[in-house]
Amino acid sequence: MSQKLRLAVFKFASCDGCQLSLLNAEDELLALAEQVEIAHFAEASSLLGAGPFDIALVEGSITTAHDAERIQQVRQSAKTLITIGACATSGGIQALRNWGDHEEFLRIVYPRPEYIESLATSTPISAHVPVDFELQGCPVNTGQLVGILADVLHQRQIRVPNHSVCRTCKLQGVVCVAVARGVPCLGPITQAGCGALCPRFDRGCYGCFGPVVQANAESLTDWLVQREHQSPAVLVPLLRNFNAQAPAFQASGDRLAAGEMNRGDMP
Amino acid sequence: MSDDSWTIRVGTLTRVEGEGALNVRLRDGHVETVELNIYEPPRFFEAFLRGRPLEDVPDITARICGICPVAYQMSAVHALEAALEIEITPEIRELRRLLYCGEWIESHTLHMHLLHAPDFHGCASGLELARLFPREVQRGLRLKKIGNRLLEILGGRSVHPINVCVGGFYRSPQPLLLQELIPDLEWGVTAAAEATRWVAGFPFPDFVRDYDLIALTPEAEYPFHARTFASSKGTSFSVAEYEKVLEEHQVPHSTALQARRRENAASCLFGPLARIHLNFEHLHPEARTVAEECGIEWPCRNPFQSIVARGIEVVQAFAEALRIIRAYTLPRQSRIPYEPRAGVGMAATEAPRGTLYHRYEVDEAGRIAQAVIIPPTSQNQQQIEEDLREYLPRLLTLEHAEIADHCERLIRTYDPCISCATHFLKFTLERDDSPHVPPDPSLPPD
Structure with missing residues (x-):
């Protein structure tokens, strides 16, 4: 060059x-x-x-x-x-x-x-x-x-890994804070790149890397509400922080805030 | 149009954090107005914090500043703990001091080597300076990296650490991980002392001011967090009295509020020069030795020499980090549990560039009812304008571009963080009969 x-x-x-x-x-x-x-x-x-x-x-x-x-x-x-x-x-x-x-x-x-x-x-x-x-x-x-x-x-296509924080946890052998301790965690719907920092430090992911591609935020929030008995008062601020306006987070946060969610139809 | 009035318009102030401009108006050869115009777009933290769970505050306020997020986290947790009447353990307090050491090292070494030192050698950037002083800049980068490493071990990452919570830390660091840093920290004490002696030899303008220096003054340590302030004018006041002694007021030319003494609207200077003056006896012997032998008399009231004060504080931070890590064992609890309750709490801590004050009112459900945040650059902004007013007359015989350059250099000595309160400083110098030229912020040059 x-x-x-x-x-x-x-x-x-x-x-x-x-x-x-x-x-x-x-x-x-x-x-x-x-x-x-x-x-x-x-x-x-x-x-x-x-x-x-x-x-x-x-x-x-x-x-x-x-x-x-x-x-x-x-x-x-x-x-x-x-x-x-x-x-x-x-x-x-x-x-x-x-x-x-x-x-x-x-x-x-x-x-x-x-x-x-x-x-x-x-x-x-x-x-x-x-x-x-x-x-x-x-x-x-x-x-x-x-x-x-x-x-x-070097004129390569730009790429970064596009999997979820959740997968980083599994790769690193980090115990799941959501499953093991019921801590609300956005790891399954959040773009990787942080090295699963929050779960490694015993706290739930707060989504600072924004939604991963094809994030199913509705399914995750339904699961957190129904299975972990988390309230929208906890989950709405969790979705509405540094990436509040990212479409997947926004839609899910707004749906929870409006009280619209699938109740009780989970196994 | 009189002959002794004129206009200067110069570009962008660089090597500071955030966006601002400087407007100077001259009349009959005198400086009429000096306005530090901060046009960093407002982001409304104090507004959108209302109604949020108090647990969110350390993570959210960190985002006010990517250079000093730990300062925001520390002032936030101490203020909220005061509101909730939580007593933290000495072990948690020590770990917070350690985290703050990492931030002082990272922020001060960045400013010394990449932002400020280039001014003394006619360089546009730290990268250019590295061609003249490769060993010194490499040393600075290595020092900075150790500070960042400390932040990573204890906080998870260096920008916006994730491990700080109300009551303590989500997880205590493993002693071994910290102990592995000891050789680097030992090297850091020596290397930071060398770096300080290097910057102490720079050519400083002869410019001494009668500052009202204000800093936190703990009883038995160099300040990060304390409940008492002292002033070089001989007064002291508690953090609870902060808003009685100092007020924030708004000027039309800035999106940052300016702090000043309520009784007489006088400016004050916060930051490393104030801290060293008011806490000299609490410096570690290594830092004190450098302070005594660097050829500067303390108290130092020359803002250009703040680069030396930062160097001394880097030595201090390395020595303090070593002390804490050598004594560290895994604590029984990483954080103090609490129940939400209604209350008001305030706290001040020493961000690298000056004191950072937070006050929160929380409701019985644990939500923020009110937030007040007074960042260091607000505290210093009026002082910066007054210093410029005093400094400008000696510059007026110079070419316009040189005047702007000297003004930028003076502003840079405060390590202003305009994201907290600027980056681009546009500089306009106006004569009395010309129309006021509003700043044209940060257009990319074409």
Whole structure:
């Protein structure tokens, strides 16, 4: 390859944790900088290069009218646009406003709400522009992030394992916290990538990597309600956190909140 | 249009966490207004926490900041435990201190090596700095990695750890896993001292301020969590009095609220310079030796030298981590069970960049009725503006781009975390007769 690929990192509404995951690749960081030109990465460098970029990593969700315009320009400047993390991929924790009253939220936090510009919704990047790949996680896994950059660098198809946290537990021989102890756990419907951290630390998965493909959230929540006698008061907040707006979690959380579930028809 | 008034508009402040701008207005050669404009979009944590189970608070508030999630988790659990009248065990408290050591190491070494040090050597980034100082930057990355490793063992992962809960930890770490870190931590004490001596030799602008330094002051240890504050002006107050002594107020140019003293609207400085001044005697001997021998007189009131203070605190964090791990045995219980009850609790802990205050009201069902969160960058924001106002006059003979550059450098010394309260700082310098140019945040350059 004669010319280095040009990498850009852009931030929208977020906590910076996913871009930090790139800076946390201490062993790979200097080597990566040899392989790609880090052309625009405000958290790490004062040299803010102009587009076009080969890869744009986008962190954060769209919560202001200005950001809704800015993401269009980012898309135009980038050959490959990859979203990193739950905010960019599903709207993040700040999407909880979608279930609340935005005006009231403004009043709760700010004495002078009129100074604040903010949209009533927090939406994922894919609601605004075409996205080439979505890396899930709150935060993303540093190894997976470096891996997908290597995929682009070597012109391979980007891929990360698309099985559930539940399967990671089985592979690691972790005792099932749901079956053995009745702890509500989203492991069966959550995308792997964390290394089954929560079950390994004796707690249920809280879904920070978002839904796995073909997640059957209805079946899981029915099982937790009927067999484990978990209440919607516990399960609705569990589904409505960092990926509240991811379709599988949203549908299931809304169904539980509305009191619609299949009662008693389980063996 | 007068001849002695003019406009500067410069790009983006970088190497900070979050998004903001700086607007400066000059009139007749004097600095009229300095506004640190934080336009990081609001995310409404204090609003959507209402009605949530209190158990969710440490995981949710961690997401305010990916750089200092442990600080949020620690202030949250201590405040909620105060509301629920839970007494944690000394063993749990020690493990919390250990977790905080990991975050101080990770956050301080990141800021020292990749964000701040480049300013003293004309570099745009830590990666560029690594070409000039390969050994030093590699050493910094290794120190940072050990901090992250500590967070992983104890917290599960370094960004948004999953092991912290109200009452303690979901699971106590196995002693062997922690003990395996001892050789790295021993290396870290020495290497962090070398790194501190390296940064202490940087060329610092001669800029000394009369700060009201405020930090937590525990009786017998260097602060992470305590119930008492002290000020360099000689006053002290309890965490319960925090909101009586300090207030948050809103300015039109910022989505972050600014903290100041309620009695006289005066600014204060929180963070490593304040902590070292008010807790010097509690530094570990290794950290104290570096502090005494690095050529800086304490109390240090030059914000540019905060990089040295961070280095000293990294030595402190390594030494403290070693102390805790050497004494550690598997505790009988990882957390204290509790029943929900209605109450109000507040707590403050020392995030890497300054004090972080939380207050929660919980209802009898264990749900959050009210949440108040005052992050470190809010605490320091007014001080940053005042420092800029004081610093700017000496810059005005420079080229516009250089003025902006020097202002950015000063802002960076606070390690501002604008996600907690910024990343892009756009800088505008305005003359009195020109129309106010609103910041045009973070457009990708074209």
